[in-house]
Amino acid sequence: MNIEKNQAARMAVEKIQNNSVVGLGSGSTAAIFIRLLAEKVKKEHMNIVCVATSIKSGELGSSLGLKVVDIDDVSSIDVTVDGADEVDYDLNGIKGGGAALLFEKIVASKSKYNIWIIDSSKFHKKLGNFKLPVEVIKFGSQRIFDCLQEMGLNPTYRLNDDSTRLLTDSSNYIIDIDIQHVSDLKSLSNALENLTGVVEHGLFINICNELLIGGLKKDIKRSELDDRLVLN
Template sequence: MNPTENSKKSAGYAAAGYVQSGMVVGLGTGSTVKYALEMIAKRIKNEGLDILGIPTSEATAGLAMKLGIPLSTLDEHPVLDMAIDGADEVDPGFNLIKGGGGAHTREKIVATASKRFIVVVDKGKVVGKLGDFGIPIEVLPFGAGLVKRKIEGLGGTVKQRNNTSDNGNMLMDARMEIRNPAELEDLLNSIPGVIENGIFAHRRPEVVIVGDGAGVVVIEREDGK
């Protein structure tokens, strides 16, 4: 296992340790979260851990079912005890860019519905400022042209992905300077046709677990900051 993959595994396994019996847990999407799911499944088998998972993507739902993690829905459990998810970038203010896998709309819904949001990343995802990764955007196909023009009018460039979201919508990636993550999150979402973008500035994680090869570093956000 290469160092980056080992870091992801360490972070994912550490996050699984926060899960307790009786919890309803949001299950994120991505290569780091899969390790959290693996450890949760091991704890279900070995410790009798009793939880329900709310998946943020069809891929996560499939993996969870394969691993034997019981699943439910937001309709049945509108308030979650915690969500565990990955990120493409994390800045010093706990702002995130998510959506490399195209699941950011469901991920943001689940994170917002959760009392506690835990993000797992390898150290390469920790940045001084958001923006190098680009901003994933889920777009209603009917409004794609308008969305592209509006973002270009803001000084950004847009590239359309070949795949669609689990919701059946178009996915784009916008590259532009992110001076104020919260303001840009709101501005992008105000464009007609934008369903959701991958900036997480209004729902930031309470805990970020960083795998660094030698173990993990756990960073907790102070309340109200």
């Protein structure tokens, strides 16, 4: 799958124009993009300012010579390139496999254009193969866990290798839920947002503008989305 991730990242880097503000995604595919972007910026003497979606991506970008600034130091972001854990035929997706969903959603919402880069194994007709991450504050998190259990979503706390609870860049917990049997994603999104203590969830609805799929070498734009384009 690394070859496919590479292909998708290469397709994305070709789309980056000089004098733009670029959002750097998180995860292994985004990391390939960050490396390729740094090479391109050096080679073509480009003027690019970057905003990162995680501490790790920001550190990677800076270490490669990219100019990485705080999100509040830019008025908007021209394009963000990020990975995803699963994407459906309507270009809705699940993100947060790397626990960076909160910053990823904030950066995406400040971006004029969002490009996702994935390998072909992540492109499905319906979301639900991947568990949906829900970021919750520590205080009272068991109450949210119990609510998710009552909703039939089989919650599990995300753990580190030593079985302690994983903490996000904002020191919150992640609870992963099973949405295989959920058909109305918008209602689920609203229900999760209404639970006090939920900081964010990894359902990204109507956010991705363009999907680049390695392997299939597909470039799917939301603006051109129709059944014929996606299903063939």
